[in-house]
Amino acid sequence: AQSVAQPEDQVNVAEGNPLTVKCTYSVSGNPYLFWYVQYPNRGLQFLLKYITGDNLVKGSYGFEAEFNKSQTSFHLKKPSALVSDSALYFCAVRDLSNTGNQFYFGTGTSLTVIP
């Protein structure tokens, strides 16, 4: 069973507008949720995480994400998009429901911010 889903392959937003990149998850127990960003020709970079506590978490570069337990979602948001935010974004979840300690990544969402 897939543990994390990113329903949009591509998101386009105008510079200065708010952006949202969607993520839903399916794990047993309490989820540990993460967002990573991959800029062109660069490695994956950690943006933010939710482990416990406030449902709204803040991360690097002005990004934030909201954990919604009832909707099993962890959408990434930014109030005002920059052209430099154009990149590939991955949602990830840590799943302890099996005997191991697995991390699952979504398939990624390509964000394009249009000047």
Next chain:
Amino acid sequence: EAGVAQSPRYKIIEKRQSVAFWCNPISGHATLYWYQQILGQGPKLLIQFQNNGVVDDSQLPKDRFSAERLKGVDSTLKIQPAKLEDSAVYLCASSPRGVRRYEQYFGPGTRLTVT
């Protein structure tokens, strides 16, 4: 601090040949991960080490893949023999101890092409 180092950056081999990848994590990071990222997909965790012990290798194809982290620092991932479907980017990541222990820091990856 220096980032995660990986070598080689690119490798082209023929099917049924063997190949090895090397990773040196960020100094002091106890946890080391190897991922396989096929084009158009999210990273897939192959194996996770805590110091020199394996935490999870449930998605490692053990008939052809092996990995070791003998001294709890750098690590090697080997494929023997390679198949066409092993063509991917192999990512190494590491995590620190303490409150940031679930944040993964990725290297640039090794792009493997199997012909």
